[in-house]
Amino acid sequence: MEVSLDCPVLVLNRLWQPIHTCSVRRALRLVCLGHAQIVQTDGEARYQTHDLLSWEEHSSAHLTGEMIRTVRHVFRVPRIIVLAAYDRIPRKEVKFTRQNIFLRDKFICQYCGKDFPERDLNLDHVVPRDKGGKMTWENIVTSCIRCNTRKANKLAHEVGMGLLRQPRAPRWRPLFGTEFEDPADESWAQFLHPDRDKVRVSA
DSSP: OBOOTTSEEEEEOTTSOEEEEEEHHHHHHHHHTTSEEEEOOSSTTTTOEEOHHHHHHHHHHOOOSSEEEOSSOEEEOOOEEEESSOOOOOOOOOOOOHHHHHHHTTTBOTTTOOBOOGGGEEEEESSOGGGTOOSSTTTEEEEEHHHHHHHTTSOGGGGTOOOSSOOOOOOOOGGGSGGGTSOSSGGGHHHHSOOTTTOOOOO
16 A cells, blocks of 8 residues: 655654654655664564664565555555654643633632633633733633632732632643644554553663
8 A cells, every 4th residue: 555755653752752743754864864763563573663774674574554665665654753862852832822721720710729610710810901910821820700700800819819829831742732632643652642561662
């Protein structure tokens, strides 16, 4: 079965943590340059890594699934690659939205400490707008309708209320972003949602 060179490949950093995806074309180029190796995702040698030469040998012995064919060579389509040097997970700025504020605060009112369904939650300015408060991560919190009504346009201490914690911008990683919610290939699952008891990485 032939495959598009634009299909997604999962990219792991040097510590075998997922950082993003790239195309099959880009993955093979990284392997050719020696910047990455292909991770075998099936068979007894699962999780063994391959350079381009050993991947071609592996592919020739396992002519199943999606293949890439050239005039002289045939390769199985790589599903996962691991980078040779890069060991950091880049920070990703989280979009400032109502939903992400609820996620940051875990759907818990930051005044009474109770959790609520989303329909019963609101957003509150810690420092009210008429007192100079801005629409920022550090000034917006999740609140229930009752606490929001009680606080109104006052500071929390003015009405005998307090915050559970000071609001900050979240520092989520790409792994928790939507790009990995619906993996393009089932072989990615072990890296996106790892079961540590089943992972054995070859040397």
